[in-house]
Amino acid sequence: MRPLPCSSDMDFGQSNLFGYIEDLQELTIIERPVRRSLKTPEEIERLTVDEELNDIERALYLLSSGQDVQGTSVVANLPVLMRQNPAETLRRVLPKIREVLHVAGVEMQLTAAVSFLTVLQDESVSIHTYSHSFLHIILQNLEHRDAGVSNAWLETLLAVIEALPKETIRHEILNPLVSKAQISQTLQSRLVSCKIMGKLANKFEAHIVKREILPLVKSLCQDVEYEVRTCMCRQLEHIAQGIGTELTKTVVLPELVELARDEGSSVRLAAFETLVNLLDMFDSDDRRQTVLPLVKSFCEKSFKADESILVSLSFHLGKLCNGLYGIFTPEQHLRFLEFYKKLCTLGLQQENGHNDNQLQLQTLEQEKKYISVRKNCAYNFPAMMVFVDPKNFHLELYSIFFCLCHDPEVPVRYTMAISFYEVAKLLNSGVYTIQKELVTLLQDESLEVLDALVGHLPEILELMINGGENSGSESKLLSIPDLIPALTTAEQRAATSLKWRTHEKLLQKYACLPQIISSDQIYYRFLHRMLTIILTNNVLPVQKAAARTLCVYLRYNRKQEQRHEVIQKLIEQLGQGKSYWNRLRFLDTCEFIMELFSKSFFCKYFFLPVLELTHDPVANVRIKLCYLLPKVKSTLKIPTDKHLLQQLELCIRKLLCQEKDKDVLTIVKRFQKRFYENDLLDQEKERQEHLLLEMEQLEKEKQQNEGRSANINDKIFEKKRRDSKASSMLAKSMTLSSSGSSSGTSTGKEDKKSKLVRSQSFSTQALHPKYSNIDKCSNKSSATGYTSSLSGMGKGCMLSFSDDSFRTRSTGNSGNATFSSSSSLIASRNSFNSADQKSNGNKESQSRKMSIKNRKSNS
16 A cells, blocks of 8 residues: 655645555455454453352353353463362362363463463462372373464473472373383374373482383384484483483483484484483493494595584583593594584585585575584584694684674574683683674674673783783783774674664673773863763663763773863753753662662762752752762761751751742652651660760769678678687676685775676677566666675675576677677776766655665564
8 A cells, every 4th residue: 555645745636546446455354353353242241240249150151151252261260270270160160160161262271271280389278189180181182283382282292290299290101101102102192102202211219110101112212203212212311210220221322323324304303402412411431332333434424414413412412522522532632623614614615526506596495404403513612622732723723703703693602602701711811812792793794793792802802901912901902902992893783773772782891991991082182071971872871871871981090180070060060050961860860879889979069059959940850869878978977967957958958948849849758757766766875875884884883882882791790700719708708706705805806897797788789688687676776886785785686697597698789789898898887887876866765765665574
């Protein structure tokens, strides 16, 4: 259909008019299927379901009377039903699904296979319940006539086998497999049996596999259909891993040798790939006597009669050469190396005996095959370097490396770009030999090649600088003269393309350049370019990548003047730029600066310019600033930046008072709340810290006081002990003096003894009642002045004083206070006597009268 011209160019001639009518008819034809796809009221009524039905009833209704699309939706929703109500789903819904699947279409079958696998993975039911309810449905649909459906159910079964117990596998899967693997069964049944046996080999012991599975394996390896032989051959790898090395050598290897000579090319290809994958399981004798002759035969036939194996041979050649390295003779080693070199240039030059006309007759399929071969050779290049030894790289493989890096096909160069880092690591100190190829790939016209190379560009450049032939960094830089132009060219080509992800990745990797080239080179060739990208590019991820890389360059810049210039440009062109988009990028740049630089650097140069954006006329800028405020506040150091904190609080107060945008206000309030909550939390933490210090101080003082009290108690105890010893000695001396003196001694000694008893009675505040007569005796003796009554009651008092029981009690009750020292006893005695003589003058006459009466009554 031709495009309709605009109204000014339309020609309403007869011929043109009929052309426009035809165009309009074509438009109506296009619209007709849309009209036909609309549902009629009857169809809508038939698709409508009662909303009052629960999930189980709705599922049963849709499976019974709904359309296929509705039944498919129920099957897709089966895992959800199993999670919500497993019992009812198993009892009512699953039997209905089993019934519907017999006549279901391909879409419902594929959906059911996926849903059954999801139920297993969700573990909605136990594995016993799952095998009882779901396994039979899976096995019934394995031999579906549609190959896609059959493969879907097979994938589900293989996943189920991993979880099933051995007994269930034996009875439900292995025993029926014997009959299904017979040649009388269908091709699809035998293919399914091959894949199942490969899975079962790892589930049973070796002797069970040998007895029950290996006979079936041999039978299927000799099947009449090449598809079955190919499928079984690819499962021999799994079977070999299940039965071990010995059985692999005696059973699997002979089968592989026979299949490698099969008439079917796909069978030979499967045998070759299986042989390569099982190479580690064969000993050196098997490799030398069996594997090596087969590999040589494959290589010889690959260019002549069996080009079908050429692609696979080129893909596995690196693994094959290194696996057989120990048994190669020098001649065989050289032959395989030459074979690899031949594959690397396959299709790039005319073969012997071919002319230009014959080359033009090459089919497109053959050209694709040759490209795949060279791509596989590029993939295997690091492995072939190990095979040759990196020391011989320049002599043996450099020419091939050069050809692959300059290959006319992008997939080959792309693979070399991916492998470049591995090659550089293997070369180590000889990495300088591939510097030109690095520059070539950086300048490649395909961005896919550049994207593949950039993935490990920092590591490659570091190897180039540190592992090169020269020793000094400056001399190493001179060894790659075209590196900086290649890097700038690559960035410009990525910037002009539509693949912004490649451009972003490139800018991120360019952050490694301060470790590679000098500060001046970065400043003049890359730094200003990053600023230009931030200002002019329209892709946000690219701008952010450029901003971060610019901050890295600024971080490692060695000249203060250049740093100040860049900072000033950032503030003027971004922070104070006319476009709000630039001001947003300024905030992104400030975030990177806070990440890469110190807090003091940010506060010195960017803190106040950031706060100025609180007055920005665009709400989005203020919103982004408000989100950044917590990080801005975290850069402050109190009390050094106290004035900046005051500026921040002033800006917040202004926003709270003057802000009209509700989104900005919400974010500011949230920040303010968090701001003060954090301050309160910090104050609480500080209070708890001070409290812990105070508690520690109190505990120290308490321990000191306890130590002092312990010392005081020790001193008091020692003093009591000394006083007790002195009092006991004094008591003994008084006892000896009282017992040794005669009855005719002077009255002064008796007077002293009586006063001592009286002082003793007063010092002990509470005495036993049976010794209360001592007070009476002392009073009477004092009243009579120790004259005539001393011969009567005084003798009784002296006897009571000398009694051992009284001495013990008085000492035990009053402690050392009674007999503290001889001076205290004398002082108390003298004071008591003087006070008694002065104050009791009137009582002496009464005492005399009472004593006379007592004497009369006694007489």
